[in-house]
Amino acid sequence: MKSIKRKGNLIKLHPSQILVIGFGSLILVGTLLLMLPFSTVEEGRGLHFIDALFEATSAVCVTGLAVVDTGTTFTLFGQIVLLILIQFGGWGFMTIGIFMFIILGKKIGLKERLLLQDSLNVLTLSGVVKLVLRIIRITLIVEALGALVLAIRWSYEMPWGKAIYYGIFHSISAFNNAGFGLETDSLSKWVGDPTVNIVITLLFITGGIGFTVIMDIWQKKSFRKISLHSKVALVMTLILIIIGTIIIFVSEFHNPKTIGKLGIGDKLWASYFQGVVPRTAGFNTIDIGKMTLSSQVFTMVLMFIGASSGSTGGGIKVTTFAIILLAFWTVLTNRDNVNIFRRRISWKLVNKSLSIAVIAIIFIFTIFFLLTYTEKADMNKILFESISAFGTVGLSEGLTGNLTPIGRVLITIMMFIGRLGPLTMAFALMSNKKEAKIKYAEEKIMIG
Numbered sequence: 001m002k003s004i005k006r007k008g009n010l011i012k013l014h015p016s017q018i019l020v021i022g023f024g025s026l027i028l029v030g031t032l033l034l035m036l037p038f039s040t041v042e043e044g045r046g047l048h049f050i051d052a053l054f055e056a057t058s059a060v061c062v063t064g065l066a067v068v069d070t071g072t073t074f075t076l077f078g079q080i081v082l083l084i085l086i087q088f089g090g091w092g093f094m095t096i097g098i099f100m101f102i103i104l105g106k107k108i109g110l111k112e113r114l115l116l117q118d119s120l121n122v123l124t125l126s127g128v129v130k131l132v133l134r135i136i137r138i139t140l141i142v143e144a145l146g147a148l149v150l151a152i153r154w155s156y157e158m159p160w161g162k163a164i165y166y167g168i169f170h171s172i173s174a175f176n177n178a179g180f181g182l183e184t185d186s187l188s189k190w191v192g193d194p195t196v197n198i199v200i201t202l203l204f205i206t207g208g209i210g211f212t213v214i215m216d217i218w219q220k221k222s223f224r225k226i227s228l229h230s231k232v233a234l235v236m237t238l239i240l241i242i243i244g245t246i247i248i249f250v251s252e253f254h255n256p257k258t259i260g261k262l263g264i265g266d267k268l269w270a271s272y273f274q275g276v277v278p279r280t281a282g283f284n285t286i287d288i289g290k291m292t293l294s295s296q297v298f299t300m301v302l303m304f305i306g307a308s309s310g311s312t313g314g315g316i317k318v319t320t321f322a323i324i325l326l327a328f329w330t331v332l333t334n335r336d337n338v339n340i341f342r343r344r345i346s347w348k349l350v351n352k353s354l355s356i357a358v359i360a361i362i363f364i365f366t367i368f369f370l371l372t373y374t375e376k377a378d379m380n381k382i383l384f385e386s387i388s389a390f391g392t393v394g395l396s397e398g399l400t401g402n403l404t405p406i407g408r409v410l411i412t413i414m415m416f417i418g419r420l421g422p423l424t425m426a427f428a429l430m431s432n433k434k435e436a437k438i439k440y441a442e443e444k445i446m447i448g
């Protein structure tokens with residue numbers, strides 16, 4: 001916990017409050033930069049404050065929702081600003097701060113390490129500073145490889161300079177699970193392209209699996225030896241990818257507005273891509289607004305679940321979802337302990353997982369309810385937008401560009417909550433409340 005002095009009084013800031021202030025400051029700087037006249041193509045005008053705030057928040061929170069078209073609205077300067085915000089947002093405020101401390105040769109104390117632990121959502125303080133360096137190293141290597149392959153692929157249909165820039169932009173956007181693209185229709189023109197589909201999905205799956213999992217795999221090189229967290233994250237990710245691909249393929253097979261008119265190979269690529277994307281990536285190769293209702297509902301479920309803890313993605317996280325499912329099964333089978341891979345999960349962790357899910361639902365419902373007042377749109381479009389913002393996904397049924405000014409502010413708030421996490425936001429709002437020292441007598445309540 002960090003303390004600051006103000007007017008002689010000691011004001012204590014919880015780590016979650018410092019993270020909120022840090023991300024908020026980064027968003028504010030990005031907003032001001034995007035408001036500059038030379039950030040947009042239209043001469044003499046930058047973005048209006050609300051639009052700039054929305055775009056900056058979407059970039060820092062690696063969401064991908066946009067009220068303007070990235071490729072046609074922003075100049076090269078504006079696009080680079082977005083790219084920097086995406087990279088910094090993916091790394092996290094404290095990761096950037098610690099990295100600057102290392103460069104400047106400053107001592108990293110216990111307070112900074114505690115903040116970093118909270119930011120990265122790791123279980124122990126041990127090795128957190130080394131983890132920062134590894135995160136940055138892994139990010140740059142993976143993004144460079146992705147950019148190289150994409151540049152080579154796109155060089156066949158555009159000049160080399162443009163292909164290299166496209167490769168760099170989409171590689172950074174994909175690895176950080178941002179979903180910003182330079183084409184108006186995202187990646188739809190490459191719906192059946194194996195290279196684009198494989199590279200982009202590998203980038204955001206790698207970014208969404210979590211840096212701690214990546215390091216665990218790299219060091220242990222054996223599924224049996226890696227931590228329980230890594231095992232659960234990997235298994236749940238694989239299960240969701242397979243289920244997502246199958247459901248999109250079946251639901252959209254005969255839909256002429258999405259994949260119905262495609263060949264079987266392109267249908268498989270489109271189903272795979274769209275089955276993986278909802279777990280916080282934000283790109284699309286088919287029109288989301290024209291998918292069947294069943295596909296849209298399932299996409300909302302995937303967006304709500306999100307990526308892995310300690311990753312560039314959002315949502316309640318796959319490990320949280322896995323623990324809730326395991327706890328549900330434990331109750332149904334009338335067992336005392338939640339077990340997986342010959343390990344026991346504490347009920348304290350189960351309660352925390354349930355709290356995250358409930359808090360997330362409350363936040364989503366609140367924003368969704370308010371949007372029903374401000375927006376004249378179908379309920380499913382408003383709900384889809386709300387969950388997409390919370391999961392920092394960036395998928396939309398076409399509502400984003402038509403949001404009212406108040407609606408844009410509400411979605412901006414939702415993206416901010418989604419990036420920091422529902423529990424972090426709850427702690428930031430409630431951390432000053434003291435725990436009661438009185439322990440009351442226990443009494444039962446009928447439930448179910």
